[in-house]
Amino acid sequence: MSITIENINKNFGAYKALDNINLEVNSGELIALLGPSGCGKTSLLRIIGGLELADSGKLLFHGEDVEARNARERNVGFVFQHYALFRHMTVFENVAFGLRVKPRKERHNEAEIQRRVHELLNLVQLDWLSDRYPAQLSGGQRQRIALARALAVEPKILLLDEPFGALDAQVRKELRRWLRRLHDELHITSIFVTHDQEEALEVADRVVVMNKGKIEQVGTPDEVYAKPATPFVYQFIGNVNLFHSREHAAWTERHGDAVAYVRPHDIDISAVKQDETALPVEVKLVRAIGSIVRVEVSAFGSSEFIEIELSRERFDAAPLANGDKAYIRPRQFRVFDTGEKNELSAA
Amino acid sequence: MSQSTRIATHESRSVTLLFIGVALVYLLLFLGLPLFAVFYQALSKGWGLYWAALQEADALSAIKLTLIASGIAVPCNLVFGIAAAWAIAKFEFKGKSLLITLIDLPFAVSPVVSGLVYVLLFGAQGWFGHWLQAHDIKLLFAVPGIVLATIFVTFPFIARELIPLMQAQGKEEEEAAVSLGASGWQTFTRVTLPNVKWGLLYGVILCNARAMGEFGAVSVVSGHIRGMTNTMPLHVEILYNEYNFVAAFAVASLLALLAVVTLLVKSLIEWQARRSGEPLHHGA
Amino acid sequence: MARSAASSTRVFTRFRAHSVLPGFNLAMGFTLLYLSLIVLVPLSALFFKTANLGWGGFFAVLGNDRVLASLRVTFLTSLAAAVINAFFGLIVAWVLVRYRFPGKRIIDALVDLPFALPTAVAGITLATLYAPHGWIGQYFAAQGIKIAYTPLGIVVALTFIGLPFVVRTVQPVLEDVEAGVEEAAASLGAGRWDVFRRVIFPAIYPALLTGFSLAFARAIGEYGSVIFIAGNMPYISEISPLLIVSKLEQYDYAGATAIAVIMLLISFALLFSINALQWWTSRRGVR
Numbered sequence: 001m002s003i004t005i006e007n008i009n010k011n012f013g014a015y016k017a018l019d020n021i022n023l024e025v026n027s028g029e030l031i032a033l034l035g036p037s038g039c040g041k042t043s044l045l046r047i048i049g050g051l052e053l054a055d056s057g058k059l060l061f062h063g064e065d066v067e068a069r070n071a072r073e074r075n076v077g078f079v080f081q082h083y084a085l086f087r088h089m090t091v092f093e094n095v096a097f098g099l100r101v102k103p104r105k106e107r108h109n110e111a112e113i114q115r116r117v118h119e120l121l122n123l124v125q126l127d128w129l130s131d132r133y134p135a136q137l138s139g140g141q142r143q144r145i146a147l148a149r150a151l152a153v154e155p156k157i158l159l160l161d162e163p164f165g166a167l168d169a170q171v172r173k174e175l176r177r178w179l180r181r182l183h184d185e186l187h188i189t190s191i192f193v194t195h196d197q198e199e200a201l202e203v204a205d206r207v208v209v210m211n212k213g214k215i216e217q218v219g220t221p222d223e224v225y226a227k228p229a230t231p232f233v234y235q236f237i238g239n240v241n242l243f244h245s246r247e248h249a250a251w252t253e254r255h256g257d258a259v260a261y262v263r264p265h266d267i268d269i270s271a272v273k274q275d276e277t278a279l280p281v282e283v284k285l286v287r288a289i290g291s292i293v294r295v296e297v298s299a300f301g302s303s304e305f306i307e308i309e310l311s312r313e314r315f316d317a318a319p320l321a322n323g324d325k326a327y328i329r330p331r332q333f334r335v336f337d338t339g340e341k342n343e344l345s346a347a
Numbered sequence: 348m349s350q351s352t353r354i355a356t357h358e359s360r361s362v363t364l365l366f367i368g369v370a371l372v373y374l375l376l377f378l379g380l381p382l383f384a385v386f387y388q389a390l391s392k393g394w395g396l397y398w399a400a401l402q403e404a405d406a407l408s409a410i411k412l413t414l415i416a417s418g419i420a421v422p423c424n425l426v427f428g429i430a431a432a433w434a435i436a437k438f439e440f441k442g443k444s445l446l447i448t449l450i451d452l453p454f455a456v457s458p459v460v461s462g463l464v465y466v467l468l469f470g471a472q473g474w475f476g477h478w479l480q481a482h483d484i485k486l487l488f489a490v491p492g493i494v495l496a497t498i499f500v501t502f503p504f505i506a507r508e509l510i511p512l513m514q515a516q517g518k519e520e521e522e523a524a525v526s527l528g529a530s531g532w533q534t535f536t537r538v539t540l541p542n543v544k545w546g547l548l549y550g551v552i553l554c555n556a557r558a559m560g561e562f563g564a565v566s567v568v569s570g571h572i573r574g575m576t577n578t579m580p581l582h583v584e585i586l587y588n589e590y591n592f593v594a595a596f597a598v599a600s601l602l603a604l605l606a607v608v609t610l611l612v613k614s615l616i617e618w619q620a621r622r623s624g625e626p627l628h629h630g631a
Numbered sequence: 632m633a634r635s636a637a638s639s640t641r642v643f644t645r646f647r648a649h650s651v652l653p654g655f656n657l658a659m660g661f662t663l664l665y666l667s668l669i670v671l672v673p674l675s676a677l678f679f680k681t682a683n684l685g686w687g688g689f690f691a692v693l694g695n696d697r698v699l700a701s702l703r704v705t706f707l708t709s710l711a712a713a714v715i716n717a718f719f720g721l722i723v724a725w726v727l728v729r730y731r732f733p734g735k736r737i738i739d740a741l742v743d744l745p746f747a748l749p750t751a752v753a754g755i756t757l758a759t760l761y762a763p764h765g766w767i768g769q770y771f772a773a774q775g776i777k778i779a780y781t782p783l784g785i786v787v788a789l790t791f792i793g794l795p796f797v798v799r800t801v802q803p804v805l806e807d808v809e810a811g812v813e814e815a816a817a818s819l820g821a822g823r824w825d826v827f828r829r830v831i832f833p834a835i836y837p838a839l840l841t842g843f844s845l846a847f848a849r850a851i852g853e854y855g856s857v858i859f860i861a862g863n864m865p866y867i868s869e870i871s872p873l874l875i876v877s878k879l880e881q882y883d884y885a886g887a888t889a890i891a892v893i894m895l896l897i898s899f900a901l902l903f904s905i906n907a908l909q910w911w912t913s914r915r916g917v918r
Contacts, residue, residue, distance in 0.1 A: 051522055053649045071525045071651045078526040084519035088541040098527035101537070153527055358823055363730060370726040371738070373719045376767070377791050378744050381756045384766065388759060427665045434658040438650055446662070448906060452670055455898040457852025458750075459872040460891040463879065464673040467680050472884060474676060499669055521652050531653030553746065560749025562855030567876060580751040580855065587755045587859065599752040606747035614740045 001062045001156040001189050002027045003048065008057030010043050010213075017043045018054070019213040027062075028187040030180070032204035034194055036236070040213040041193045042081075042161055048191065049159045050074045061157065077150030077188075079160040083142045085134035091145050092130040095120055098153035120148040123182075140171040147179075151186075160192035164199060176203050197237045201225060209233050231336045234261040241267070241306050243330075244338075248279070262333040264309040269295060269328050271318065278327040281306065283320050288312065295320060297328065385603040388596035400586075400594035401601070405574045409582035409598070415490065416565075416578060417558035420497040424554055428505030429547075433539070436513030437521065447510065453502045461499045462567025465492055488570030493578065496564040501557045508550030512543050545620040549613060556609040560602055677895065680888045692889035700866040701874045702893070708782055708870070709850035712789035717843045720797025721835075727798070728805045742798050745791055750855025757788050758860040780862030785870065788856040793846030800842035804835050837912035841905055848901040852894065 003025040010018035018040045025031050033041040046052040048059065050071035059067055066074055086094050095117045099108060108116070121127040124144040134142055143163060150158060163179065164172045180203050183190055194200050200207045201221040209216045209224055209232070216236075217229040228234040245258040268274060269281075281297035284305065288294075293315040295308045308328065320326060358366075390397055400406060431450060435443060453461065467473050469486040479486060486492045520542065524534040540547070562580040569576045577585065579598055586595035681689060692698060727739055745753065759765050761779040763772040771778050778784050808831055816826045854872040861868045871890055878887040 049526060051526065051651050071522070072528050072530070074526075076526060078523065080519050080523055082519060084523040086520055086524075086538055086542075088544075097524065097529070097537070101524070101527065101529040101533045149523075149527065362823075366722055366726050367730055367732055369719070370723045374723060374738060374741060377794060378741050380766065381753065381760060381791070382741075382744060382748075384756050384760055385752060388756075423665075427662065430658040430665075431662040434655060434662055437652050438655050438659075440655075440659075446666075448902070449666060449670070451902065452674070455848060455852075455895075455902040456674070457854065457872050457891075457894055457898070459854045459875050460677070460852070460895060463875060463887055463891050464677050466879065467676045467884065467888065468673055470884070495669075499673065502669055518650070518652060525651050534652070535654070556747045560747075560752070562749060562751040563853075563872065566854075567879060580749050583749075583751050583755060584859075592759075595755060599749075599755060602749045602752045606744060606749070606752075609747040610740050610743055613743065614736070 003157065003189065003191075004058070004060040004063070005044075005048070006058040006060070008044070008047065008054045008059065010040070010047065010052070010054050016213050018047075021057070021213075021215060023208060023215065023218065025189060025191065027189055029189055030183045030203065030205045031191045032194055032200035032207045033191060033210060034197060034200040034207050034236075035210035035216075037195055039210040041210050044210075045159050045161055045191060045193050048157070049076050049078045051078070075153070075156050077153065077155030077158045079143075079146045079150050079158070079163055081161040081163075081165055083134070083146040085142055085146060085149070087134050089133075090130065091121070091126070091132050091134070091137070092117055094134070094145060095149045095152050097149065116152065120152055123151070124148045138171075139167045140175055143167065143175060144178075147182075151188075155188065158188045158190040160190065162194060163192050164194070164196075172199070179203060201237070209236065211236070228261070228334070231259070231261060234334070239264050239307055243333075245335075257338040258335050259338055260330070260333045260335045262330040264294070264307045266332040267306070267308045267328050267330050269297070269308050269310070269320070269326050271320070271324070271326055273327045274329045278329045281326055281328055283322055283324040283326055286320060286322060288315075297326065382603060382607070385596060385600050388592060389600035391596075392593045396593050397597045397600075400591075400597035403594070405577065406582060406594070406598055408574045409577045409579045410601070412490065412493065412577065413559050413579040416494050416497045417555055419494045420501055420558045421551060421555050423498055424501055424505050425547075425551060427502070428507075428509050428550060431506045432509035432513050432543075433535075435510050436516075437518045437539075450503050450506050453499055458500055458561065458563025459567055462496050462564035465495055465499075465568050487568055488572070488576060490576065492568040493565050493576060496568045497558050497561050500561050500564045501554045504554035504557060505547070505550035508546050508553070509543055512546040513539070516542055545616045549616045552609050552612050552616075556605060559605055674895075677888060677891055680884070681892045684885050684889060688885060689889050689892075692886045693893065697865050697869070698871075698874060698886075698890060701869050701871045701890075704782060704785070704868060705851055705871045705894075708785040709789055709847055709853075711786045712793055712850050713843050713847035715786070715790050716793045716797050716846045717839060720794065720842060720846075721801060721839060724798045724801040724805055728802060742795050745794050750792070750853070751859070753791055754788060754856040754859035757791060757856065758784070761787055761860060779860050780864075780868070782861075782868050784860035784862065785857050785868060788860050789850040789853060792853050792856055793850050796846040796849065797839065797842035800838045800845065801835055804838040805831075808834050837908060841908055841912075844901055844905045844908070848898055848905070851897060851901075 003023075005021055005023040005025075008018055008021040009016075021040075021044060033044060035041050043052060047054050050066075050069065050073075054067075058065060061074070071078075086097065089097070096113055099113045099116060102108075118127055118130070121130055124147060126141060126144055126148070129137065129141060129145075134145070137145065147160075147163075160179075164175055167175065176199060179192075192203070201224075204221060206218060207221055207224050208218050211232045217224055217233045219227070219229075224233060225237055228237065234240045241262045241264065243260040243262065245260075248260060270278075273280075279299055281299050283295060283297050285296040286293065287296075291312055293310045293312055295310065295315075296305045297308065298305050306328065431446075434440075435447065466487060468475055469479060469492065470476050471480070486495070520538050521534050524538045525531075529537065559578075560580055561578075562584070565578055566581060566584070569578070569581055571577060571581060571585070573585065579602055583595050583599045583602070586592075586598065684692075723742065727735065727742075758779050761768040761771075761784055763769065763777060763779070765779070768778055776783075778787060812830055813826055816830045817823075821829065852872065854870075854876075857870055858873055861870065861873070863869050863873055871894055875887045875890050875894075878884075878890070
């Protein structure tokens with residue numbers, strides 16, 4: 001089921017949580033809402049789920065206005081940040097809840113409920129826990145039960161609020177892959193909220209980057225990483241070096257106030273001067289991290305660090321040591337006007 | 348916290364024993380001994396007199412009236428407590444802290460004053476006094492007045508127990524229930540109520556103990572008509588003032604038994620709640 | 632139709648934030664109605680009655696020596712009982728939180744007895760125990776000290792009534808004091824008394840003050856447990872609530888109301904300062 005969001009606004013008092021949001025989510029897509037805390041991503045998710053009301057704007061499911069439908073009638077599965085499992089019910093009863101509260105006419109008989117719940121528990125690979133209580137489960141297990149519970153009512157849309165936020169690093173990684181596989185199996189239109197760029201880039205079909213109540217960019221993981229639309233996206237996703245036009249006019253190709261954004265792996269470093277625009281620097285720190293080597297340099301007379309990433313092979317071909325003199329030159333960058341998001345040019 | 352593992356933070360043995368000693372003597376002198384004395388005095392002339400005192404007609408009618416008063420007051424305050432806790436804990440609105448303070452109000456009012464306000468309302472010279480007299484309705488110095496005063500005095504108990512409990516639990520579970528298709532009533536009965544059942548039970552038990560034992564407020568509105576408008580505590584007073592100590596303590600022992608049962612149930616509930624992970628609110 | 636329903640909810644959001652949970656109007660409506668009928672309207676009757684009295688009448692009642700004496704007795708005995716409870720309550724809370732000893736759980740449960748035991752039962756029992764021939768009173772009588780039927784007896788009853796307040800407010804806060812903080816202080820060379828004075832006490836002080844105020848407020852209004860043990864001698868051991876009752880029995884409604892209003896104002900002032908205290912401590916991040 002597709003979702004259309006048109007001109008949605010939401011204020012909390014004087015605070016603008018959502019500022020004229022427009023978004024189209026295709027049927028069967030897995031979308032990540034990515035942004036720092038307080039950017040409005042959770043508010044947007046709750047509005048889609050019917051847990052909150054927008055101040056203005058339109059929300060359509062498959063072309064149909066659902067604003068008047070409350071959460072109960074939207075047929076949306078919601079997975080809460082802290083899971084919100086019913087603590088006085090067993091795992092089985094948690095998953096069965098949505099089936100048991102259906103109006104009498106639509107309710108399945110007990111045997112059918114049993115069958116469906118066990119099917120779902122098998123799907124999340126936790127059938128052996130069906131008699132336990134939520135307090136007896138690990139974080140990762142709770143998360144999967146919360147998902148099974150949301151899926152029990154056969155939702156057309158699945159919404160997940162920071163689904164991996166409360167888990168430790170190892171479990172996070174596993175669950176991430178698992179969620180992706182599950183989505184590929186079920187193909188439910190899904191939106192999840194996260195502040196972790198790695199999570200968004202690894203799991204989602206498309207990423208919606210949000211900041212201060214506005215959408216900064218919508219695109220595939222590759223697009224938002226390789227072609228950030230705004231300085232914010234550049235800085236929020238991946239590392240970036242900033243070169244101001246005052247000092248690096250040759251790179252910014254412009255004399256006004258502008259800043260060039262350059263990824264660490266888009267900078268060439270060499271002991272010999274590449275061309276006239278190359279910047280002489282001193283190597284401050286060399287650190288090998290797995291398959292990459294991170295080199296921190298600073299321009300002469302400057303205390304600011306510039307970060308460069310090289311593959312290990314490339315580094316080994318022309319090694320550098322702390323204190324060495326070298327020259328750097330960006331291979332690829334993007335220039336933005338300072339204070340404004342307007343893109344000026346791209347190399 | 349076991350003492351042996353925290354070497355740097357415990358007192359010397361003599362100080363420890365001194366503290367425990369002082370605490371125990373204080374508690375035994377003020378709590379243990381009085382509790383024991385009630386039963387001792389009640390049975391000081393043997394079981395025969397004890398039973399006779401309890402089976403006397405006035406005692407029985409006092410017991411009956413006490414049961415009626417708390418039987419009405421507790422359910423009323425239960426419904427109120429649940430409604431108030433639902434509104435306060437699950438919704439955001441202006442003036443919430445004022446409302447909480449107003450609910451606390453009866454705690455701050457002397458029981459005697461609680462009774463007095465009903466006298467001012469329904470007494471012969473009160474606001475509704477003439478109207479009530481004209482329609483031959485007797486509230487004061489009758490059962491309805493006793494019930495009203497009991498409701499007033501025990502008004503905040505259940506609400507005060509539920510509000511912090513329900514606030515601590517948040518509303519995510521309720522939101523989850525609604526998003527799974529549960530109606531408001533289903534959400535309330537299947538998710539909210541089971542989550543606060545121990546706290547609720549504790550509130551009811553405490554409210555009931557106070558309702559049955561209320562003295563000052565009921566004393567003012569009752570009129571002390573023997574066999575008619577005397578509750579158990581009032582009956583105890585009358586017997587005591589007549590120097591009928593055995594009978595007074597016999598009836599008092601029933602109330603003391605109620606208190607002991609209340610404390611016992613409270614301990615059980617706390618134990619249960621700790622086991623099921625439901626935090627309980629401590630305090631009056 | 633659905634549209635207009637949605638927009639009317641939006642207008643309502645100015646009073647309260649939107650929620651998907653139903654039943655707010657019903658619950659809130661019932662709460663306010665019940666609160667008004669049971670508490671607010673009756674209490675307002677008290678103030679209207681006083682207004683009828685006028686300032687002159689009001690002060691005439693309060694200027695009466697017997698009324699003033701009763702207020703003094705009530706206030707002083709309540710204060711004494713609250714001080715006793717603050718001191719011993721702190722020790723009891725400390726012992727219950729910090730030490731292990733046989734029967735601790737029973738003792739812990741027993742602390743709530745004054746909440747559950749009807750005041751009249753407490754009154755006749757304490758009167759019997761502390762009477763000159765009672766189990767406890769006889770030892771004091773031998774020293775020439777009379778407890779029951781004197782202001783001392785009132786203090787005994789009020790101490791009983793207020794006993795759980797300090798223990799129950801201090802206990803949870805004391806449980807929350809991290810052992811790590813104490814160990815840090817000890818490792819910095821502080822002695823046990825220094826640790827208590829400089830680390831533990833500041834943490835539990837607000838709770839102790841709250842417990843003290845609660846015990847004090849409760850004692851001021853107390854009636855049932857006191858009248859049996861007080862002796863009720865005018866000017867000496869007559870408390871204000873009793874004076875209200877005796878004025879009522881003489882159909883002196885105006886006099887009873889005036890005393891009640893004064894007591895109510897004292898209670899409200901205490902309630903207000905307790906709330907302010909709790910607000911202040913929650914802002915400091917100490918419970």
